[in-house]
Amino acid sequence: MIRSLRPWLTRLYPRAWRIRYEEEFTALLEQCLNSPLDVLDILLGAVDAHLLLLSGESLNWRVMNMLNKIRTAVLIVFAAYIGFIIAGFSLVGLADDSPMAALMKTDPALSAVWKTIAAGALVALLAVVIGGLPLAITVIRRALSDSHHGLGLLLVPVLAFLALVLYAAFVLAAGLGRIHIPGVFQAVQPGAFPPGNRLLMAGLMATFVLGAIASTLAVWKVVSRTDIEQETFRAIKLSMTVKIYNFAFWPAVATTLAMFVMLVATLTWGSLAFSSLPGVFTGNFGPWGTSTQVWFTSVILVMTLSTVVAFLGLMRGRSRQKLT
Amino acid sequence: MEFTDFGHFSDPSLLILASLAGGNKHGYAMMDDIQAMTGVRLGAGTLYGAITRLEQAGLIESLPVDERRRPYRLTAQGAALLHQTLSNLEKFAGLGLKRLAAV
Secondary structure (H helix, E strand, O other): OOHHHHHHHHHOOOHHHHHHHHHHHHHHHHHHOOOHHHHHHHHHHHHHHHHHHHHOOOHHHHHHHHHHHHHHHHHHHHHHHHHHHHHHHHHHHHHOOOHHHHHHHHOHHHHHHHHHHHHHHHHHHHHHHHHHHHHHHHHHHHHHHOOHHHHHHHHHHHHHHHHHHHHHHHHHHHHOOOOOOOOOOOOOEOOEOOHHHHHHHHHHHHHHHHHHHHHHHHHHHHHHOOOOOEEEEEEOOEEEEEEHHHHHHHHHHHHHHHHHHHHHHHHHHHHHHHHHOHHHHHOOOOHHHOOHHHHHHHHHHHHHHHHHHHHHHHHHHHHHHHOO | OOOOOOHHHHHHHHHHHHHHHOOOEOHHHHHHHHHHHHOOOOOHHHHHHHHHHHHHOOOEEEOOOEOOEOOEEEOHHHHHHHHHHHHHHHHHHHHHHHHHHHO
């Protein structure tokens, strides 16, 4: 009974402490965890370890804690970026096949702002790919070699993507009339979306959003278990050692800045578009005949929240350079 | 030499230093050795609380892991501090015993 508590007791210690001592401490507990007094002693030891970390008494710990802060900062920015992507796709859904799309072809200012949003999206995507590549390779390597559980978590984004592709194919087949679903019509007029079609598209959106959330949580979990500061990459005759979390920090800054630029550009785009077409803003020109006003406000809210969260994540990791 | 404050773990720290003065040991071996020396059985939480502080203070240092167990050894600084502390205790014990003899 008491011996089964071993993994839980070890987890009570700070992560920075566990990085350094967990293996040997666990080996010790396998031999000497026998009584409730032993459990109490470990509980007190865990409290002391947290207090020691808080006091900043231990420099090495602080360095390890800073590395954890960078990792958490990078993960927060990644999660915020996924939130921003969801809002971005929703914005594209709002602009596509609406009077705003036609207006953008004739209004140079509106077109320029839209291109700014697209450029921001490209910069953010490149930053995430560049910053995340060494981390992704490291995590996959570790998952393949050390932990089948980690490998299972990495399958979540793949399965989420497959589910989205299958659902999209189903929607497309329904739209083309290959599959007949009662209440779903092939040809619909803007602003008059049948409830069946709306439900079908809402399902697609839900598959996308839930898949994105599940994938983000799975990636977060598997990355937070990867207690590796640096990794060596070899290609042909080249060998390079990368501090994976430090390397990802500046791309995370670039992603956050790109998100801020896109947020400002989206607000500007909405202001320009809806001042030219006020009827569109008050009408139902959102995806699947939903309220434009509600849809656009939701997009702005999610973008703002994502940008603020990403900024706060960066603030959390900002002091790392002093110690690493 | 400046006195190093080990907080709540001052006694276990001294016991660990004394144990490592007899040779390099991993955690479980230290527990056994300390129990044999003093009759005190340190808990795992107490032991590692003290090991953490001693290592950070540079008084002990870790050696490569051997089958998941990591041995530790006394550093020169740790040996000097142990020597000074035990000498102080010896003087204190001598003084106390002299006073007791006069009672």
